[in-house]
Amino acid sequence: MTLAFTPSQTVGPYYAIGMCRRTEHELAPGGMKIAGRLLDGAGAPIPDGVIELWSATAGAWGRCGTQPAGEFMFVAEKPPAAPGEAPRFDVLVFARGLLRHQVTRLYFPDEEAANAGDPVLSALSPDDRATLVAAADGDGLRFDIRMQGESQTVFFA
Amino acid sequence: MTSLDSPIVLPDDPSLGPDVQLDYPGYRSTRLRVPKRPLVTLAEELHSLAGPVFGEDAIGELDHDLTRQHAGEPLGERIVVSGRLLDDDGRPLSGALIEVWQANAAGRYRHEVDDHPAPLDPNFSGAGRCLTGSDGSYRFVTVKPGAYPWGNHENAWRPAHIHFSVFGRAFTQRLVTQMYFPGDPLFPYDPIFNAVRDPKARELLVSQFDLETTTPEWALGFRFDIVLPATPLENER
Numbered sequence: 001m002t003l004a005f006t007p008s009q010t011v012g013p014y015y016a017i018g019m020c021r022r023t024e025h026e027l028a029p030g031g032m033k034i035a036g037r038l039l040d041g042a043g044a045p046i047p048d049g050v051i052e053l054w055s056a057t058a059g060a061w062g063r064c065g066t067q068p069a070g071e072f073m074f075v076a077e078k079p080p081a082a083p084g085e086a087p088r089f090d091v092l093v094f095a096r097g098l099l100r101h102q103v104t105r106l107y108f109p110d111e112e113a114a115n116a117g118d119p120v121l122s123a124l125s126p127d128d129r130a131t132l133v134a135a136a137d138g139d140g141l142r143f144d145i146r147m148q149g150e151s152q153t154v155f156f157a
Numbered sequence: 158m159t160s161l162d163s164p165i166v167l168p169d170d171p172s173l174g175p176d177v178q179l180d181y182p183g184y185r186s187t188r189l190r191v192p193k194r195p196l197v198t199l200a201e202e203l204h205s206l207a208g209p210v211f212g213e214d215a216i217g218e219l220d221h222d223l224t225r226q227h228a229g230e231p232l233g234e235r236i237v238v239s240g241r242l243l244d245d246d247g248r249p250l251s252g253a254l255i256e257v258w259q260a261n262a263a264g265r266y267r268h269e270v271d272d273h274p275a276p277l278d279p280n281f282s283g284a285g286r287c288l289t290g291s292d293g294s295y296r297f298v299t300v301k302p303g304a305y306p307w308g309n310h311e312n313a314w315r316p317a318h319i320h321f322s323v324f325g326r327a328f329t330q331r332l333v334t335q336m337y338f339p340g341d342p343l344f345p346y347d348p349i350f351n352a353v354r355d356p357k358a359r360e361l362l363v364s365q366f367d368l369e370t371t372t373p374e375w376a377l378g379f380r381f382d383i384v385l386p387a388t389p390l391e392n393e394r
Contacts, residue, residue, distance in 0.1 A: 003245045003384045006361050007177050007353040009335040010186075012320065014268040018258025018284045019322050041189040048270070054208065054328060061209035090206065094333060097186030099177040099352050101333060120199065147190050157196035
């Protein structure tokens with residue numbers, strides 16, 4: 001038996017009522033701060049998006065709605081790497097205007113050797129690769145997500 | 158640019174798939190937000206990553222009943238929305254988190270951004286959550302949401318809908334969608350609904366009136382089954 005999938009629809013501007021009723025941005029209390037901004041094709045902040053971080057290797061998950069300046073913030077620990085891969089978070093982006101969520105990845109800047117050997121990251125051009133590696137920022141990390149434009153974040157299918 | 162002054166007429170093209178057209182031109186908010194560059198394809202095995210597991214502690218006692226979360230009952234037509242969460246092989250997905258949110262019966266969301274001049278209801282927050290049962294079943298009690306205007310185009314109105322957020326077991330089973338009500342006269346005018354180009358796929362977003370789950374002297378029943386892609390993880394549990 002093969003049933004047809006239920007199609008996706010946008011979260012719309014009011015997702016916070018249902019999807020962000022409680023604080024879920026701390027994946028690992030006491031961990032490092034991972035902050036960033038969600039930006040549209042004009043470089044303007046997306047104030048009504050929601051970002052989810054997933055890690056299958058750490059069994060970790062969290063989400064954070066974006067603020068008026070497009071900011072989001074997580075408290076998390078670096079997940080263990082899967083064999084032959086660099087450590088990473090899988091990142092989901094939901095927003096008004098996205099009829100289906102987009103999928104990207106966050107890699108760590110202090111993992112140069114592992115990043116160079118990662119099968120997904122190493123298959124990308126240097127410019128594309130750069131969109132997926134967070135930047136060191138004090139004790140934490142910065143990771144901006146650009147939906148369009150010359151430095152558009154790489155999204156996966 | 159698609160004109161939306163008249164109903165959207167779509168060809169019944171058998172080549173159309175079940176997917177939503179992400180850059181559907183009638184939906185204005187897509188323009189600066191949908192990635193323009195092609196997606197990078199991941200290897201098949203990376204698609205079966207396990208997702209988060211939510212326990213009973215994620216659910217409050219009245220989270221499934223949106224009509225009993227305040228001192229009084231909300232205004233509007235009381236309804237029961239139920240269905241099953243399945244994978245495309247027909248297997249039930251149990252213990253999965255389903256979250257819903259919606260406008261009240263007057264078409265107003267309890268959200269600071271919603272400035273539609275319709276009344277808020279002090280007895281309605283419009284949010285619910287539950288875990289699916291061992292047979293993949295879920296059930297919410299709520300009131301039927303109202304239609305409401307939005308700024309997408311001249312005289313634009315959203316058909317009545319309930320937002321659903323669903324976690325299956327795996328990364329590829331994450332789904333956010335909207336459930337509509339049968340026979341809504343606004344369907345032909347709504348670019349979000351019509352961004353699903355295949356008419357048969359659009360039908361999967363429309364709940365069905367169900368006499369069996371209609372509770373006598375109390376509430377109408379609507380059924381809405383949700384189907385997610387099967388994952389190899391299924392066989393491991």
